[in-house]
Amino acid sequence: KRGPSAVQNTPSDLSKKKTIVVFSSDFDKVMAAFVIANGALAMGSDVTLFFTFWGLNALRNKNCEPARKNMIESMFGFMMPRGAEKLSLSKMNMGGMGLRMIKGIMKKKNVASLSELIASAQASGVRLVACTMSMDLMGIKKEEMIDGVETGGVAMYLQQAESGNVNLFI
């Protein structure tokens, strides 16, 4: 819905960079991150999202064959949500019922789904970066994440945040 054209309408400058560390894997928090990211893009900002710890799960590809993992990595991989469609609410999840209700309302109110928000963000040029240290700790491999995800460390995050005028941790 928001294409690259929206970005071109406004001159983009250094001071308009936005970064968000997506630490959480809660559906509602990841949703908030992408709503802000897409909004900022539409207003002409460069946006980079850094996915770290649990947040990495939002980038997993639900259809992906599990990559080669050791036993502990497989256990973690099995217990953590595989992709944006499998995240839970941070509150009132009620075994998925609360989430289903929220998703129902989103559909009725014509709010873009989380997967749509992610696809739209990628299409418009939001950079999605997976934290390499977290990938190591969680046992999440590059090949099990959605296409177009970059990888990087804390130095890369800080370099982006240095020139960002809005830097959030979610």
Next chain:
Amino acid sequence: KRGPSAVQNTPSDLSKKKTIVVFSSDFDKVMAAFVIANGALAMGSDVTLFFTFWGLNALRNKNCEPARKNMIESMFGFMMPRGAEKLSLSKMNMGGMGLRMIKGIMKKKNVASLSELIASAQASGVRLVACTMSMDLMGIKKEEMIDGVETGGVAMYLQQAESGNVNLFI
């Protein structure tokens, strides 16, 4: 305790704007948001708080007759805390006992209550903005929130954050 005079003492300029996204409805986190907001106001900053998702509950009016809602909205409305006095601790809430203990200590140590912090923030000119998309999702209506709350979308948030030098997500 802190009146508008505190704001007038210091020249307010663009670079001194502060924004906080209040995503959480945890008593302790909302408390932290208002302590920072009131502090920033007293030091001469413009402050805008954006209430989104669960955070909206901090703005509900405990005495308000429920607005007209559909069944799902009523369910959510019933299960979520109605106003600042009904929020829970993010940890050690223990069915309200932990919270009661914290509130008891606050009273003893003469720390302003959350409701007082909210009233003081409003009196001094902190802008309280409820996120329209979240209101839609959660089924929270403008008329069931405390007086003086504005409504706005992500574009309004980003406009404020753009000129803010401290932008937090709580």
Next chain:
Amino acid sequence: KRGPSAVQNTPSDLSKKKTIVVFSSDFDKVMAAFVIANGALAMGSDVTLFFTFWGLNALRNKNCEPARKNMIESMFGFMMPRGAEKLSLSKMNMGGMGLRMIKGIMKKKNVASLSELIASAQASGVRLVACTMSMDLMGIKKEEMIDGVETGGVAMYLQQAESGNVNLFI
């Protein structure tokens, strides 16, 4: 591993200050805060971490004799984690099993432990500030925290954040 020399390599200026409010006592979140803090230091920034509410527990000294406390303070002190080694994961803690797994992986992958990250941050000049209001509420005394921790209020935080170009709330 990162010494003061890293800081001296890069000229430090006002615009390069970083602040993080460490509100949470979750192992993973405190870890994220110190990874960012140490990274920013190594890149030449001044870094101040403000520990507030549950975050204070990360600064408790595990070997410290309990300071003089009233009954409620003792109860809180007993129930809250005593120091960085006692924190829990925000998710998948599973009675400590998830955390032990993560710590095992960290050791195997040669990732510095949280205690090492804290020591390294202190050695390199990260300022660790405990929020005085939170200390009062939680009953945590200065003498039960690790050496080198400063204390300060919200005004001190805002003063630092005012000249910071990356200000996070974790």
